[in-house]
Amino acid sequence: MRVDIIGGGIGGLTMAIALQRKGIRAQVYEQADELKPVGAGIILANNAMQVFQRLGLDSKIVQNGNRISCMNITSPNLTKLSSIDLKYFETKYDCQNIAIHRAALQKILATELESNSLKLGYKLSKMEVVGNSNLLRFENGKKINSKITLGADGLNSTVRGFLFPTTRIRNAFQVCWRGTVNHALPKKFKNELNEAWGKGNRLGFVQIGSNEVYWYASKTFKKSASEHSVDKLPDFFSGYDHIIQSIISKTPIEKIHTATIADLAPIKKWYKNNTCLIGDAAHATTPNMGQGACQAIEDAYILAECLSKFNGNEAFSTFQKLRMLKVNSIINTSWRIGKIAHWKNPIATGLRDQLIKITPNRINKKQSQQIFKLETI
16 A cells, blocks of 8 residues: 655654554655745644654654743733643643644654655646545646545645635735744743733744744734734734844844745544545644644554554545544634633723633633544544
8 A cells, every 4th residue: 555645844754754663655745845944943842742752753853943831921021911731631641742843843754754755846737536546746747646635735725725615815914034043041931931911912932953043923014914024023012022133133134935825624524535634624723722743743643553453535534534623722712812812902902801810720721631632433
């Protein structure tokens, strides 16, 4: 059996590794001509790190990243409103939450693939069912017959477009900036993720290396994201703590990535015939819980388990049954958090901050437990 994976992002690469660990041939087709060291940072939460632990990759990731043992929501002046201590889960699952540069993670995953199992410059242009196979045509003129096809090609998935052409992408009307910068944070921030909530905007930062910081910021827009030019960032966050202002001002503009925030309205089915979607192609979420890539990583592990135990549609249906409830909960919760975090009314934001303060720690701990627990077959 050979499984053909469309998309060589974090989800697609992890999918191939998980399959290969099961003795299943996996071929990845990536549209880019080369895997460039682009992107900013990523936080691999405990659930993702459990997967990498089972795939034997956790030590390499830990060596190239930074442990995060606490997540804080703060006011713009970095006064804590809420804090989640992750040490409990480090002990429970014997693995850490790691902040790492995306390029470093991508390199680790790519080097784990079996020889010649990653094809670059393969952008899918057409897909059609021929008998019991898919005929995959690529823009470079190549074509292959695929018995099992997995779409790991992101929010704007070409594979999903062929399977389910009526799905809906939802615009959150928020613009997001991400960047990395050489910067020395005060020692107390070394193993923390801090996210500061203001009025209509917010910014989070975390250390990903000995002298490297990953940060992300977002702001609501009314008509067009273009009204929020990257060169206005210092003005947008001028009321925030001097540490935040310093992180922004020291980041070269060419290292800041700008994007609008959107998700995929939950769909009822992720598979059809011998084709299945994973990651953002199946369930793209807004980045408000840091679970987008983590859920793709979980998908890869669970689907590999299913394909090693079941045939065809039984593997896909079992995978969907195991994963859909959790994923849809994350999509919906993340959407709500994104809206609440961007409230502008002073009375509403004051009430919001007070409610965050008085929320019992056991509630936050229970929510984290639900996210970090992996499904079992």
